[in-house]
Amino acid sequence: MRKSYRVKSEKDFQRVFKSSDSVANRAFVIYKLKRTENTHFRVGISVGKKVGHTAVVRNRLKRYIRAVLTERKTDIDPQLDFLVITRPYARNFDMTKVRKNLVHALTLAHVIEEMPNENEEE
Template sequence: MKKSYRVKKNTDFQDVFQNGKSYANRQFVVYVLKNTDHEHFRIGLSVSKKLGNAVKRNEIKRYIRQTFLELKEAIDPKNDYIIIARKPAAEMNFQEVKKSLIHVLHIAKVLKKS
């Protein structure tokens, strides 16, 4: 995923946390904030050390990025998203992560009907 699609700065993270709306299921919390400054969506990832070692955390982040890449056309492009992985996400494979993220994005009403 290109760098322009990422939320990296702490100020951007804090802005989404404080002004955005959160949606959750058992595996993920998603914060959504409207952002008209960019022509595409941006995502920020937060995977705690409680979920496992660096290899496991990076695997979870890869799964989340790949899911957003596959859903690129269906996701509302005028938003910033912060995804926080919860403990059950550590035991999931890619298909389960994708299904769970689709579920929480439907709850947030940011996926186009397909």
């Protein structure tokens, strides 16, 4: 995921936090803010030390989150800025669990549309 797709500055992070539009599940908290001047979505990812005491654990989770967002890039509203905050419950997740829980949280937050049943043929 290119850097232009990331919320980087403290000012932008705080603007999204203060929007008070948040949804959570056991593994992730999603904050979102609708912005009309965006040409594509931007995401901020936060994995604190309570989640993983080593940078290796935190960076692995960030890579997994970015991979899921890249997979679902076309499903995300281009006028959103949103934050993905990881909770300690996700500490030992593998890619499959991160994908399942993150898609669930993003669906609850209406960042992406609900996934169609994968067993159905189109």
